[in-house]
Amino acid sequence: MKLEEKIGQLFFVGAYYDKNGKIDEKTIDLVENKKVGGIVFFKGGPIQQAKATNKLQALSKVPLLVSMDGEWGVSMRLDSTFAYPWNMTMGAVKDNKLIEQAGYRIGVHSRRIGIHLNYAPVVDINSNPKNPIIGNRSFGEEKENVTIKASSFYKGMKRAGIFGSAKHFPGHGDSSQDSHKTLPTIEFSKERIYDTEAYPYKTLVQQGIESIMVAHLNIPSLEISPRTVPSSLSRNVVSNMLKNQMGYHGLILTDALNMIGATNFGASGEVDLTAFMAGNDVLLMSRDVQKGIDEIKQAYLKKKISRKRLAYSVKKVLKAKYKAGLNDYKPIVMENLYEDLNAKEDSLLYRKLLENAITVVKLEDSILPIHSLKDQKIGYLSMGKGKGSFFLNILKNYTSIKEISPNQSTEDIKREIADLTTVIVGVHIPNTSPWRSYQFTKNDIKKLNLLTNEKHVIIDVFSNPYILSDLDLEKFSGVVVSYQNSKTSQEKSAQIIFGALVAKGQLPVSINRTYKQGHSILTQNLNRLQYTSPEEVGIAAEKLHKIDSITLDAIEKKMMPGCQILISKKGKIFYNKTFGYHTYKQQKKVKKTDLYDLASLTKILGTLPIIIHLTDTKVIHLDSKLKSLIPELRGTNKENINILELLSHYAQLQAWIPFYKETLNKYHKPSKHFYKKKPSKRFKVEVSNNLYLKSHYNKTIFKAIADSELLKKKMYKYSDIGYYILKKYIEDYYHKSLEDINEPFFRALGANHTMYNPHSKIDLKNIPPTEEDNYYRYSTVKGYVHDAGAAMQGGVGGHAGLFSNANDVAKIMQLYLKSGSYGGHRYFSQTTFDKFNTCYFCEKGVRRGLGFDKPQLENQEGPTCGCLSMKSFGHSGFTGTYAWADPEEDLIYIFLSNRTYPSSENNDLLKHNIRTLIQEYAYEAIHSSNLQPLKTY
Structure with missing residues (x-):
């Protein structure tokens, strides 16, 4: 090398480009003609910077050492890239392996964008709360914690093949001034600085950190010169303290020499020479590179700088380039650059860091x-x-x-x-x-x-x-x-x-x-439900795209106007989305807080928890007969039916009774004998807006149930009738309505969006309509229960009536999945729950548990995808609702829709098995290969 080229290697200069990636002419001149050793990138974008790097490397006779401030990642300087937490945040993390992983991923990003040297970690011990420039950039105020965090961070970067640079030597943490704007003074004794501020450097020096950046500080206790000398320009600090006393032989860099903390010391060129004479190897961000080269050259020619001294620093720079692989330089690959700088692994690690902080x-x-x-x-x-x-x-x-x-x-x-x-x-x-x-x-x-x-x-x-x-x-x-x-x-x-x-x-x-x-x-x-990303449960998000696709396709084909879908694993909700609109007019999008008519999910979400509790407390038993529970059924054909048979749908009960038909006139409209348009003492059961049923008609309903014929033989027959009976028993036992019994239970779970008759409690705009009723109420059913029998009970049925959203339904299903425990409270014992999640009549072809539906038996059609365990349980609802839990996979799947709008005759959602196909895709995503290994470059 020529003398000027050797001196040029000492200078690392700012590399600037515009939004189109065009490089500043001054930068090109410094690289091409002044033969500078390295460049420092600042604000910009990844694509533009990659292009600029490739071009500048092509122009440079000796490959450039590319550097940047990436304390919390390349996003400190580049837009559209991933940002890791600030050091103060990571200082709160006890698990130092996570800090090392963060350093590694930041190193991976740096290599991907062509960076060789990252000006990190910051090892300043921030013991001054009023520090205007360090603060969040510090790992904290305690030297041991700062040291272990900085060491872990650096280990990660080193593993990724990136050089680190500990800064700001000997310590900028206990300052109330910013060296960008002035020369801060550190008043501590030499002993305090060696014991505290310099403490992290000792460990990093032993680890072989590639560079240390010296700060612009006025430290009287370390300076023998009567003149105020910035530490970055001080031979006593750089050579005596850092090199000789601490034994550091890696690259020593000044902090940016265009900062006020340095520029006030002298003229352009003079500052550069002083910094080099002090013992620095790299002169960062000189105000005037040409003047700096000239000053150092003249000092060399006048033998103020020896050949050995110049060669010492130049060789250190060249050795660093060799270690960085620049002897076999390859341009940055542009393909997938954004994706590689914003990987799923980064998001997952970021979430772990924040959770631990x-x-x-x-x-x-x-x-x-x-x-x-x-x-x-x-x-x-x-x-x-x-x-x-x-x-x-x-x-x-x-x-x-x-x-x-x-x-x-x-x-x-x-x-x-x-x-x-x-x-x-x-x-x-x-x-x-x-x-x-x-x-x-x-x-x-x-x-x-x-x-x-x-x-x-x-x-x-x-x-x-x-x-x-x-x-x-x-x-x-x-x-x-x-x-x-x-x-x-x-x-x-x-x-x-x-x-x-x-x-x-x-x-x-x-x-x-x-x-x-x-x-x-x-x-x-x-153990309340968590809200997280698919990656946090080990699922690649793209594995769930099939769920999105089939749902959108079902909406496009008008199988339903819209829906909510929620899936959780191990108590972590990783998929929680809404699709479509309230109606096909597409005027109001479905929100997560919207309430759907749950239909028969009411059986397991509203009625069954009470029955399980009464069983758990031995108020009732599975062999309890109806005649012992409900006096009105004594002497009827239902008196000897027990709870086990009733909840298994093996009690010879009819599927349902269309009670409403008995209240219609010859024109099939609500009879004035049974209904009024305004409420009164005699007509106060609100079945829809401006339609009120006779107050005591519920007695007529129950008498019809008591008098109804049983099936001729015992066989599986899904029936709503049993839940009319259970509601009667529950309300008589508690002397309260089912709604009043359930309300504190829902509130305790935090299921505050789960309710009967939401039309009187929340804004109707948050409730998708269920049907355009042209056979009973002759109105839009919205906020009133869709099921006619439940409507005739004032919207509160044992078999139907509940409205909710997927999030609330998941809470109750999680309670079941954990056998009666949720939110730090046990509602019933695991032993009792297990009794209800058992198929007692499987040999009779009855797949059901007690209240719960179960997967289909062999050679049967059934309610699931057929891809889940027989321990699983759940239920489905007429309106297009579905809730299922699987203890073996620790998984919950909720699907809520209003497929019955505008007409319940639209059965395509069920015909095409959309709900169970989504269930199958969820299991497929869980069981398929998960996240790819971390990329290295």
């Missing part, structure tokens, strides 16, 4: 996780400039949440929270930058004081933990730190609050004297 700082009176939902009335108040919609939506998945408007006076807030027991405050600071301000306003603190004086308050901060130092935490019942305001962080944190996940994180920094670094509270797992 979230920290419960305080809980009082066991408020976290929230146990009993039956007596809770919970509100949510959002603070901060960030959005908290993901957090709120997941909270609402567990129970009813009252959203409190933040843009109102404290007096209005006081009135709004009057009926609440608990308020969850989400403090949402935008996730766009780790440097964003996070202080509470005076008005915020005033509102928080009001809330804590009135109610139990759980505060959850999606921000740096230091934000809590402004608050009196003793006023709060629960305190959670979720670190970042990402979608994943919000979703995971909400699940921790309700006990679906446990809090595992530790404070990486101290909030006050009580809640110090390392503080951690492990919360209880209540």
Whole structure:
């Protein structure tokens, strides 16, 4: 090499390109003519940067060492790429293997985009809460934790073949100033700096980290010169401390020399020379490369710089290039670049990191996780400039949440929270930058004081933990730190609050004297349903595309207007989608919160839990006969039917009785003798809008049941009649309506969207219509039960009447799947549940359990795909609903639709087995090959 070329290798310069990928002419000149050793990329996009890298490498005589700041991934500089958590967030993670994995994946991304050197990890120990430039970029305030996290991160990058660069030596963590804007002063003693700030570097030096970046700091205790010298330009810091005393022989880089912390020291070129003379090998982001080359050249010619000294640094740069594989350079492959920089493995690891980071700082009176939902009335108040919609939506998945408007006076807030027991405050600071301000306003603190004086308050901060130092935490019942305001962080944190996940994180920094670094509270797992991605249960998302396709096809072919589909495995809901519209007019899309008429799912979701409980408490027995339970059936042909036979549909009961037909006139319209358009004492059973049945007609219905003929022989016959009978018994026993008995049960589960007669309780726009009734009620059935018999009982039948959404149905099915346990509470014993999930008359050709449907027997058609275990159980409903659970696979599948709209004669959904085909595709996805191995480059 010529002398100028050797000197050029010392300079790493900014590489700039526009939105079209056109490279700045100055960058081209520096690479092509000044023969610089490396380039540093900043803001841009992956495609443009890849093209720019390929072009610049082609122009360079000696291949360039390409570098970038990728502290939380290449997304620190590049759009459309994957962002890992900030260091402060990862500092809260106890499992250091996860940190290593993050370093590895960041390394994989770096190699894919042509980066050889990542200016990471940051090893600054952030012991100053007011640090304006480090903060979230630090793993924390404790040297051991910072060291192990940085070491794990670096191990991962190294395994991926990427060079690391520990920064900012000897330590920028305890500064209240930004070296981009000034020269910060560090007042600590030499002993403190060696013992604390420099502590992580000792480990990384032993690990062989490829480079260390020296910061621009004024450290009087380390500087022998009477003049203020930035540490990056100080021979005492760079050569004596780092090289000689700490024994580091890797690449030493300055921090960017165009920062104010360096530029104030001297003129362009002069700063570069001083930095080199101090012992640095790489001069990063010189203000004027040509002047820098000239200054170093003149010093060399004047023998101020020896040939050996220059060769020492140049060889280190060239050796790094050789180790990076640049002796066999290959251009970046453009194909699948976006996909490779946003892989499923990254999303999965990110979710694990956030789940492991979230920290419960305080809980009082066991408020976290929230146990009993039956007596809770919970509100949510959002603070901060960030959005908290993901957090709120997941909270609402567990129970009813009252959203409190933040843009109102404290007096209005006081009135709004009057009926609440608990308020969850989400403090949402935008996730766009780790440097964003996070202080509470005076008005915020005033509102928080009001809330804590009135109610139990759980505060959850999606921000740096230091934000809590402004608050009196003793006023709060629960305190959670979720670190970042990402979608994943919000979703995971909400699940921790309700006990679906446990809090595992530790404070990486101290909030006050009580809640110090390392503080951690492990919360209880209540085994409520989790909300997650397919990858978190080991399923590649594309394996589920067949479900999407068949559902969309069924809607297009008008088998149904729309539907909700939910699938969970091991208590994790990984597929929860809505399709289509309320009607074929396509005016209102189906939402997850919409309520469908469950039809016969009411049997196992509304009536059966009560019967199981009564059996569990020995109020009734499976051999209890109806005559002992219901006096009105004594002396009838049903008196000796027992519960076992009735629930197995092996009791010789008729399938159903069309009670409504007896109330129609000769024109097949509701008779004025039985119906009125307005309610009164004598006509108060509301069967539809403006149609009221005689108040005591229910007695006529039950008498018709009591008098009805039995089938001539014992045989399997699916029947609704048994559930009319069970409803009668339940209501007589409790002296309450079935609705009043069920309501606290649903509320305790958090199934607040499960109800009878939703037309009187929620907005009708959230209920898809079930049918255009032209045979009984002659109206649009919407929010009123579709089943005529249940309608004649005021919308509350033992066999039909419930409305719900897939999320709520899943909670009850999960209760069954776990044999009576959900949300930290046992509702009935496993022994009793097992009795109900048993086929007692299989040898008679009866596949059913007690109340539950079961998979088809051999050589029979049946209700499932035929691809699941015989231990599985569930039910289907006339309106196009389906709920099934499989203990062997620990799987739940829910399908809700209004296939009966506009006419129940449309039976195509059932004819084409759409529900069970979806079930089959779900099992196929679970059993097929899962995620591909991690890619390396």
